[in-house]
Amino acid sequence: MSVPNRAALAEEYAKEVPVDELMRRFGVHRTTVHRLAAQAGVTVRRRGLDEPGRREAARLYEQGRTLEEVATELGVGDETVRSAVVACGGKIRSRGRRSSV
Secondary structure (H helix, E strand, O other): OOHHHHHHHHHHHHOOOOHHHHHHHHOOOHHHHHHHHHHOOOOOOOOOOOHHHHHHHHHHHHOOOOHHHHHHHHOOOHHHHHHHHHHOOOOOOOOOOOOOO
16 A cells, blocks of 8 residues: 555544445555554444343354354454454354354
């Protein structure tokens, strides 16, 4: 990414433009948005899940959705969902095909 685009991304992030919008606009991953903002000296904001959100994430995952699907629905990263599932006593399924049960 060019230096001017990095600066523009950091400036927009500092103005609290949603990360999902920045991801689409600049064609980068969520972690890249956070990394570039931090490199530019902008305080990085992280959206986590409160207790009801963690329970909802665990419920959706237990219903058979993938970490990525739950993360997309709740607007957080898949690692946030993984942490929520484990915190609620759930177990992370191994990667691969879903069972057709």
